[in-house]
Amino acid sequence: MRCPFCENRDTKVIDSRPTEEGHAIRRRRECENCKKRFTTYEKVEEIPLVVIKKDGSREVFDRNKVLNGIIKACEKRPVSIEDIEAIVSDIERGLNNMMEKEIKTKVIGEVIMDHLIDLDEVAYVRFASVYRQFKDVNTFISEIEKLVNKERN
16 A cells, blocks of 8 residues: 555555444554555445346446335235345345346346245236236236246146
């Protein structure tokens, strides 16, 4: 680390501790040359996840959009907000672990449905009906038949 006072490259760490939030490490350093002290912070570089929408436009991933979509699907269902928040955190973590800078909404929708099918089947069908834009009753019935067949297997 270069000294901000004399530009010397030889500095030593005197003290190191996590910040209050725990998202960074605070380091007190001392320059070997001028003996002045300064503070540096070390944190994980966060690369924002960009969502590619159906029309090709791009926007930064918004956790609240996923949360609100799942809340709507689970409306009047016996699903706690804690369960919903846990699923959203799991989805967000999974998307970030894909190590992709850009991800299509189709992938996000499928990941959400994978989580909802285990949480609540009615919520799953509600979400699927909006996400997959069911055009008629036959499409709706087809999706329910998939659920029934899954339960049999």
